[in-house]
Amino acid sequence: MTVYAKGVVFEGVDFDNPNHWRLEEYVKRGGYAALKKILNEKITQDEIIAEMKTSALRGRGGAGFPTGLKWSFMPRNFPGQKYLVCNTDEGEPGTFKDLDIIVSNPHALIEGMIIGGYAMGITVGYNYIHGEVFEAYERFEEALEEARAAGFLGDNILGTDFCFQLHAHHGYGAYICGEETALLESLEGKKGQPRFKPPFPASYGLYGKPTTINNTETFASVPYIIREGGQKFLELGKPNNGGTKLFSVSGHVNRPGNYEIPLGTPFSELLEMCGGMRGGKKLKAVIPGGSSAPVLPADIMMQCTMDYDSIAKAGSMLGSGAVIVMDETVCMVSALERLSYFYHEESCGQCTPCREGTGWLYRIVHRIAHGEGRPEDLDLLASIGDNIAGRTICALGDAAVFPVRGMLKHFRSEFEYMIEHKTRQFAALS
């Protein structure tokens, strides 16, 4: 595992040292100092939440919701149990940053969650980990043991009366469990089918109790914010887009991997950091925020900076920060066919528009990709999309539609060509 550019989450991590992930090494590079500061200086819950708001940290799981604001929604004086949940279900195709966090710097996440627990008056937390990364789950379990043994987790943390228990829960293969209410259902030992909202998790979450859910990278950014101050974090990025962010770059670059860089960095610079295009080929398109984000053609992408606002303005979304780079040889029909198959496979089946609609989307793109497309198919795709998006309990339906819309907007001619000539302009994925 390698992270090529380091920001707030991976600062100081020496990947050449095989013990870099251990508690002892984490403490050496300033780890758990933020927690100690809070406990020693008796920093109040309000002060922590204010610091989080100043930082302009936005949720790193996909939706980009301001974390400080989310934390302030948590009922502070609720009499019963409340829960803190971390979303390490990372299943959005293209995303592999949370994996590197729990493997290479798990204590940043643990410390961030303890601080979150303190700030919201929560005493129990769970980290839900993606099914396919069992070895990472075991690593995280080991890190939890270290934190318990050192007195950072459990009862009376560092001799105070603050208590926080944290456990890991292992998923077993369901993309939908990344959606926060499906994740809660799954944590309760049920099928991962999203809940109707409202009520939101802050009032009705895990076991029906008030719950806050954040992404792994969101929590792992917290120690830095408390240690160095929200203002400093904010200034690393740009207004409304505080801090550094992990970008998982995959596809046709020379050096795929995780890059933790300031929000607002031009895409062209990120591409350069990745060693440029593989084989010196030309850039054709980029999916800038995980497979659910609409694709952007090279010329638009080269004008973008990597932050929530710039990518949204260009008509896509920063999402989870998964940057899928495609060169001039890629057949967009083939690319969309594979993505549409994924959403069809992963629809939980609860809402008819999504369960049936994702199948229709896939079958139509499939027939176009196999030389059996009909002239009316592109309009049909658009109309099915309109009948899915916004009509389902969760956003998986939208996630299935956005890639279709993006492809039809920017690469329509490739689809038209295939329908007309029954053969593709570019080779299929291989």
Place this chain on the structure above:
Amino acid sequence: MLSQESLALIDRELAKYPADQRRSAIMGALRIAQTEKRYLTNELIEFVASYVRIPPVAAYEVATFYNMYDRKPVGKYKLTVCTNLPCALSGGYTTADYLKQKLGIGFGETTADGRFTLAEGECMGACGYAPVMLVNNHSMCNHMTPDAIDKKLAELE
């Protein structure tokens, strides 16, 4: 029906959740059972349900919903290859085709000697290390080019 070691592991899962929320441990319990027995028969699912003290239907629901539970016999080594787009841009299909040809089976099939089952997987959250393959659900292998496949298969023989 399960070894003492597996039962102890299930007990560890149960301890993570509130005493009145034993159901939360079913995912872990089924994983542990499958790891020992390789796949989940109906009897095994029912046994695990009774151990966790939930109705059998609640355990079936979970065993049928999540992709990584195997309810049919699988080979000694189940190889799951990711073919999602990011992997496919870096040779995912080449790897899958190479495995199919080398093992003489397609996706969802098991070799006649019962050694290997081949499965197509979705994104495993490791796309930067493409092509990615999972052995027996738990061991992830990165950069699985045909050469790397040859080496891996030799290890697994």
